[in-house]
Amino acid sequence: MKRWMLVVLVIVAAALLPLALNPTGYWIRVLTFTLLFAAMAQAWNLIGGLANQTSLGHAAFFGIGAYTSTILLLKFGISPWIGMIAGGALGGLAAFIIAIPTMRLQGHYFALATLAFGEVMRVIANVWTPLTGGPGGLSVPFVPPSFAAYSFKQLLPHTYIALIALIIVTVIFEVIRRGAMGYRLRAIKENPAAAEVIGIDTTKVKLQTAVISGVLMAMLGTLYAQVAVFFDPDTVFSAAAISIRVALIAILGGVGTPIGPILGALFIIPVEELMNDLFSAGAAGLSQLIFGVILIAVILWRPRGFITVFDALIARLSSRGVR
Amino acid sequence: MSFLQAILDGLLVGGVYAVISIGLTLVYGVMGIVNFAQAEFLMIGMFVSWFAWAYLGLDPVLAAPLSFAVAFALGWLVQGQLIARMLKAPSAAQIFLTVGLLIVLENGALLSFGSQFRSVTTSYQTMSLSLGALFISVPYLIAFGMSLACGVALWWFMRTSWFGRAMRATAQNPMAAQLMGIDTALMYKMAFALGVGLTAFGGAVILPYVTVYPSVGGQFVVLMFTVVVLGGLGSVAGAVVGGLAVGVIQALSALFFPIQLQNLFLFLVFILVLAVRPQGLVGASR
Numbered sequence: 001m002k003r004w005m006l007v008v009l010v011i012v013a014a015a016l017l018p019l020a021l022n023p024t025g026y027w028i029r030v031l032t033f034t035l036l037f038a039a040m041a042q043a044w045n046l047i048g049g050l051a052n053q054t055s056l057g058h059a060a061f062f063g064i065g066a067y068t069s070t071i072l073l074l075k076f077g078i079s080p081w082i083g084m085i086a087g088g089a090l091g092g093l094a095a096f097i098i099a100i101p102t103m104r105l106q107g108h109y110f111a112l113a114t115l116a117f118g119e120v121m122r123v124i125a126n127v128w129t130p131l132t133g134g135p136g137g138l139s140v141p142f143v144p145p146s147f148a149a150y151s152f153k154q155l156l157p158h159t160y161i162a163l164i165a166l167i168i169v170t171v172i173f174e175v176i177r178r179g180a181m182g183y184r185l186r187a188i189k190e191n192p193a194a195a196e197v198i199g200i201d202t203t204k205v206k207l208q209t210a211v212i213s214g215v216l217m218a219m220l221g222t223l224y225a226q227v228a229v230f231f232d233p234d235t236v237f238s239a240a241a242i243s244i245r246v247a248l249i250a251i252l253g254g255v256g257t258p259i260g261p262i263l264g265a266l267f268i269i270p271v272e273e274l275m276n277d278l279f280s281a282g283a284a285g286l287s288q289l290i291f292g293v294i295l296i297a298v299i300l301w302r303p304r305g306f307i308t309v310f311d312a313l314i315a316r317l318s319s320r321g322v323r
Numbered sequence: 324m325s326f327l328q329a330i331l332d333g334l335l336v337g338g339v340y341a342v343i344s345i346g347l348t349l350v351y352g353v354m355g356i357v358n359f360a361q362a363e364f365l366m367i368g369m370f371v372s373w374f375a376w377a378y379l380g381l382d383p384v385l386a387a388p389l390s391f392a393v394a395f396a397l398g399w400l401v402q403g404q405l406i407a408r409m410l411k412a413p414s415a416a417q418i419f420l421t422v423g424l425l426i427v428l429e430n431g432a433l434l435s436f437g438s439q440f441r442s443v444t445t446s447y448q449t450m451s452l453s454l455g456a457l458f459i460s461v462p463y464l465i466a467f468g469m470s471l472a473c474g475v476a477l478w479w480f481m482r483t484s485w486f487g488r489a490m491r492a493t494a495q496n497p498m499a500a501q502l503m504g505i506d507t508a509l510m511y512k513m514a515f516a517l518g519v520g521l522t523a524f525g526g527a528v529i530l531p532y533v534t535v536y537p538s539v540g541g542q543f544v545v546l547m548f549t550v551v552v553l554g555g556l557g558s559v560a561g562a563v564v565g566g567l568a569v570g571v572i573q574a575l576s577a578l579f580f581p582i583q584l585q586n587l588f589l590f591l592v593f594i595l596v597l598a599v600r601p602q603g604l605v606g607a608s609r
Contacts, residue, residue, distance in 0.1 A: 285433030
């Protein structure tokens, strides 16, 4: 019954944490990206966790969001807040278009098809130079700092926007998971044929989930563009740095649970940063190598995610008669 | 004429694509795991062959068996130590184990050999034969021939040897195979090691016309997936058809469209085939 209090406590702690960090320092940047990636992994969790479809192409929607708001700002001076909505709409459309041919696919096949879709977007962004700037990338133009223009002198407002985004996406995830749609998705996950028999339009439900996930992911792309200030096709449409990473974050944390993506991001992003920090002075590749080794170790240790650590802990405590 | 030339070039390159992709389909066929790190074994094969050329003076094509052996040993180790523990894990965890392997192999190579591009020089590198109005590039032809030989050897091994039959039996029904006294764990090791060995072999034979660097696998990964999906994931015969088809698609799209769009067509074909015939063009062998 006291669960909501715990949630409020965590949010308050998260809101106070940025104030404790040096506002021009390195760790506030790490925190901002951790929150942003947690939100992205949560958006992925809708399709990857609830619909049980391991998408490896979410960079497609992410990149669409980053490009849409930045192009609108560059060419027409439209505020990124509005650009974010436009990007969300386009991201949803893209998710709809790719979902139609791939929704019936399962497991590895779905993963591979979505991976290829992300690559298609990367190639298009690289080639369509007049619009995207091609391989040279785009710089978010400088405008006088104001909330309406989504432009700030410091990183702190970005940190809070990322935190709010994470909360919003998590709430949407929970509402869907606990609502009628969540039950339909669970039925599909357990037994697609039986779900069909009891009258669930499985294609429609999966399609809806995919579109919501795509919209959210694209909107987060705008957030990223505004923090990063510069990006190119190979960063925002990157299979490794975006698609695979967000899926990995959700899976390492615990796929299908609201806390999983947050746990995953709290682990992956700081560990990556720490490795870079510790070993970037050393030989090239060392930090990533160590990251890979840690990744393999964690997957071998907890194939179903960090969240199972808590389950095991609770099981042990209750079997001892505590509680 | 340039149309025929493109098809010929496509077929020659496609034969190599077939051999580097057979490993991917073989591993999936036998144990149901998609190895995302497969292309990194191609890179390892290329490096082994490059070092054999640089320090032993061996022709990269002749070093191919050495590449095969190194990757085979590495694959044996990886299957026994890592993949074997994940056979019953959720498919997402399996995907990410091999992604982890990809990161380790690529950055291990970067750490050991540096990021510079390396290529070999051979006497036949720029030679070509003329066949009427058509030209056949000698390094392409040699790579194709070696790949063909390797493919035939695998086919012969799978058909006639006890190991081959036991491996096919394991692919069809691991439980029944085990009851018949087949050590399925050994078969899994064999399939994985053989699969990555073949890919490394392919890496060695293309060295005369492809430069090697630690992240070279990225160039080949979607290509390899397209090949196996075209042919049907798990079907070795399908990989051959898929390899040739991908080679020709690439060559033809390069003929009509800018080179940057070459991969776009590949991806679109890939998504289309997955959507329309996920079992592959050749049909369901699994």
